[in-house]
Amino acid sequence: MGISRPALGLYLTATYPSVRHFIEVLNGVRGLVDFLEIGIPTGNPKYDGPIIRMTHRSAELKGLEAVKVINDYSKYSKAPVLMGYAADYIDSLNEVASVARSVNAVSVLFPDLLFDYPELIDKYVRVMEDSGLRPSFFISSKTPYKLVKRLSEYNPLFIYLGLYAATGIKLPIYVEQNVTTIRGIVGDTFLVVGFAVNSPDMVKSLIKAGADGVVVGTAFIQRMSNLESALSLLKWLRGGLP
Amino acid sequence: MAEGWSTMTNVPTHWYNIAVDLPKPLPPPIDPYEGESRIALLNRIMPSELLHQEFTALRYVPIPEEVRDIYARLGRPTPLRRARGLERLIGNGVKIYYKFEGALPGGSHKLNTAVPQVYYAFKDGAKEVATETGAGQWGLAVSIASALIGVKATIFMTKSSFMSKRQRVLFMRTYGATVYPSPSEVTKYGIEALKANPNHPGSLGLAISEAIDYTLQGEGRRYIPGSVLEFVLMHQTVIGQEAIEQIPEEPDLIVGCVGGGSNFAGLTYPFIGARLRGEGFERTRFLAVESKAAPKLTQGRYEYDFPDSGGLLPMIRMLTLGHNYVPPPSHAAGLRYHGAAPSLSLLVREGIVEARAYTQEEALEAGVLFARSEGIVPAPESSHAIRAVIDEARKMPKGSVILFNLSGHGLLDPDAYERVS
Ligand SMILES: Cc1ncc(COP(=O)(O)O)c(C=O)c1O
16 A cells, blocks of 8 residues: 555645535546545634635545545545644544545645654654554755654655745745755655645655655645646646646 | 954954754744735845845855954954953852953954954945944944945944933944934834824834834835844854863853843853764753843743734744833843744753852842953843853852853943942
């Protein structure tokens, strides 16, 4: 159970903008993406940028209920992953894991785990493994090398490097340099990168710099009111994969 | 590059980024839920290379040759000296070394980051830089760097200092800068503050908001910050890298004063980094000294807060007294700041850096002792570090070694010493 290399991933917030539309999008993206990240709608998506924050606010259902509208995410992509804020589930990691398992997700990614609950990393890994899931980790470009190395030793599904300060907002950062630096630390761990990805050139240079997978979120969501245009974005981005 | 008179051999070639060696990850800056994205705003106000440096994954960031050349012309490496007079005064055989950043032409460590920041603004095509200043040390450094690099400088200086530190205002103008007292009449934040309190003494947080607002009002302007942001601390690490080369023995204690954390980080981070990587300095203690007028390290909360009182910049996770905190006027204006840089806050929380606060009277008394025993009048900010050095030295066994950062001289702060001497 892993993700093929190189890969294009898509981030969606569950039941945004509505249950019906969310399912329609999932049906549409089948075959166009190699993995899916399904956001669990939360009231406090603090590490996300303005567009994805808006999707959390506007999702039709909230919390794990939103995720459960689909009973088998593996119909839509080989490696569906749930993404939630650990702050919401600090006392119920097991429950998230069992929901993930029940909808055939392969991991649960918590973007705030390292920043806010670094002392819970081992517990998180145990919960994932006990539930038949694999751990995955979110890091920023400034994550300590020793910790990045340690994460890679947990045999995670992937390590996700956030390229910018928040989703969807580009800054003049040499993201390729950061990807190459992190690649040098994680060995052959599957390295996913994302935040503000919006062109095949960007996909191409990120893969060249050492990423195995590239995730698109904000750029897709901005086009979601017109499914055709959103899907053609994915086809266009795939053109950046080698 | 100039030939003959400046050998570059001892000017460090890289800045050190401690983030990659910290015991825990640095939480990223975030946007508040209300209003426009502050993170997106950074694109419009800050030199681009600085934004990259704020998020770099490199442990060592190369210093451009042009910047190293200016460092050398301005007097880097700065001297590392033995405070033999102060040692005699304490008289218990403790050895005291200090790094003298006051030897730079601006009189403080601030040039170490003013030079690269103005350089990167210039590289971006900016014609003007805008910034805040407390005591005026930062404003003076920006004025000097701007004169050397060829851009205009506009400085918002906290009003209490603007009134009491006239010489610094005059010197900034000598270097060609425009200086406004903050709160000023040129930005909406200044006007609002004056409306609420016509006698507002100003605060660094407010001056930052004014400088940013001013940057947004015109073309070709860039905002550059004097402390707190991680790239500022990183630029200052030339101090500690030089000190590691210069000091003949391993310090038991390293001390610096803290406004936002840049001179403290500049001296200590190369040492702390080595320790975190298991490459020495296991027994060295690190002591950060703040002013009781702004005691964020000893009394602040660790939370996301704005670095500026107007809330224009992204929120950062730090030890803070709240961005609306207005410290009482103090002669150590450079320490009158509500928060401490995220990496320093984290190191204090982790117990790697100790913290202590002194009143300005306690600090200035120590400053006078230092002046009379070493011949250098310290900046009132640096006197806070000296106070801690004296108090600690008295408790330490013979032969112990202390290193501290004399972040600036106080030759333009006679008003501060008037009452204690
Ligand atoms: C001489 C001197 N020391 C220390 C400081 C405090 O700032 P920081 O903590 O960033 O070094 C200042 C700030 O203006 C200063 O002028």
